[in-house]
Amino acid sequence: MRKGIWGKRIGAALLTATIMLTLGGCGNGGTGSSGAAQSSTGAAEAVPSSQSAESAASKQSSSESVKQEEAKDTGETVTVTDHAGRTVTVKKDPQRVAVLDILPLPATLTVFLNSAKNIVAMEPASMNAAKNGILAELYPEILNADTDIMNGDDVNVEALMALNPDVVFYSGRNEELAKKLENSGLTCVAVSPTKWNYDCIKTYDNWISLLGQISVCRGSEEDRGIFRTRA
Numbered sequence: 283m284r285k286g287i288w289g290k291r292i293g294a295a296l297l298t299a300t301i302m303l304t305l306g307g308c309g310n311g312g313t314g315s316s317g318a319a320q321s322s323t324g325a326a327e328a329v330p331s332s333q334s335a336e337s338a339a340s341k342q343s344s345s346e347s348v349k350q351e352e353a354k355d356t357g358e359t360v361t362v363t364d365h366a367g368r369t370v371t372v373k374k375d376p377q378r379v380a381v382l383d384i385l386p387l388p389a390t391l392t393v394f395l396n397s398a399k400n401i402v403a404m405e406p407a408s409m410n411a412a413k414n415g416i417l418a419e420l421y422p423e424i425l426n427a428d429t430d431i432m433n434g435d436d437v438n439v440e441a442l443m444a445l446n447p448d449v450v451f452y453s454g455r456n457e458e459l460a461k462k463l464e465n466s467g468l469t470c471v472a473v474s475p476t477k478w479n480y481d482c483i484k485t486y487d488n489w490i491s492l493l494g495q496i497s498v499c500r501g502s503e504e505d506r507g508i509f510r511t512r513a
Contacts (some may be wrong), residue, residue, distance in 0.1 A: 324503035362495045365454040365488065366472035373469070375498040376448030378402045383436060383453045384473050387489070388424070389417055393494050402445050405432040439466050449496065469495070
């Protein structure tokens with residue numbers, strides 16, 4: 283039993299390290315799900331290099347990189363400021379989560395929660411990476427996630443709505459998609475892979491900070507292989 287726990291800790295730690303390396307090198311390639319690299323760990327996926335919708339945000343001072351507005355907890359919901367500067371009220375500790383065009387957020391969320399059972403949908407490239415690496419070995423429930431919600435860069439909103447997600451995570455640079463999701467009545471939260479100029483530590487810290495405002499952690503950070511890069 284103890285051996286199994288340590289094996290999962292080590293695997294999760296390796297996934298976390300690979301995620302951070304991916305975030306640091308994501309400026310070199312990939313566009314959307316069609317160009318995502320399939321990592322041997324199931325976590326390293328290429329990130330689109332376009333920053334047109336976030337060019338102003340990317341110039342923020344490094345001293346502000348880990349600052350987030352305080353989340354307002356009302357019991358069943360929590361109000362957060364996402365990476366696109368939008369104020370969003372989200373169901374607290376969402377049980378049904380969809381992840382669209384953000385790589386490698388599915389792996390990050392899985393390690394953060396120490397489970398993938400809440401991920402009901404994600405784009406195909408993330409699923410391919412999970413299948414070809416250790417992510418699916420550590421968290422086999424991730425294979426149950428629906429991938430019909432995206433075809434290339436196109437989002438099938440009808441299929442997404444049919445899954446009744448509590449929250450949809452989307453790339454912060456995609457303003458058009460945000461409007462489309464909002465108009466469909468879906469709760470969507472922007473997560474940015476590029477806002478911090480491909481600085482893997484700042485990006486990872488801000489991802490974890492935002493996830494921590496919305497979701498309840500499963501198990502200790504040590505058990506989940508989560509590394510804090512700041513005090």
